[in-house]
Amino acid sequence: MVSIQPRHFWFATFGLWLFFLSGVLTPFFGTPGAIQALRLRHILETKQEQIAQHEDELLRLQTEADRLEKSRVAQQIEIRRVLGYAAPNELIFDFRE
Numbered sequence: 001m002v003s004i005q006p007r008h009f010w011f012a013t014f015g016l017w018l019f020f021l022s023g024v025l026t027p028f029f030g031t032p033g034a035i036q037a038l039r040l041r042h043i044l045e046t047k048q049e050q051i052a053q054h055e056d057e058l059l060r061l062q063t064e065a066d067r068l069e070k071s072r073v074a075q076q077i078e079i080r081r082v083l084g085y086a087a088p089n090e091l092i093f094d095f096r097e
Helices: 006-022 034-070 072-083
Strands: none
Touching: 034 072
16 A cells, blocks of 8 residues: 655645646636736736826826916917917027938
């Protein structure tokens, strides 16, 4: 009769536990594993970085909108910039070749 030593039993139990947590059986049973958890964590971090970038851009645009709404001079400068006009007594340097 084969006797199983406690050390071998715990190694086998730990090996099976790691196997089930790895996510190898996900296609068959649909249970999430450690691999899927890591992938989802990476996606979460990426999305949070994108949200922070978009919030910064939104703040910049809101500041620009407030400036344009409140300042007539800022409106005139922006209109001239977009349309390509120069104000009286304004010098324009064109460094394009």
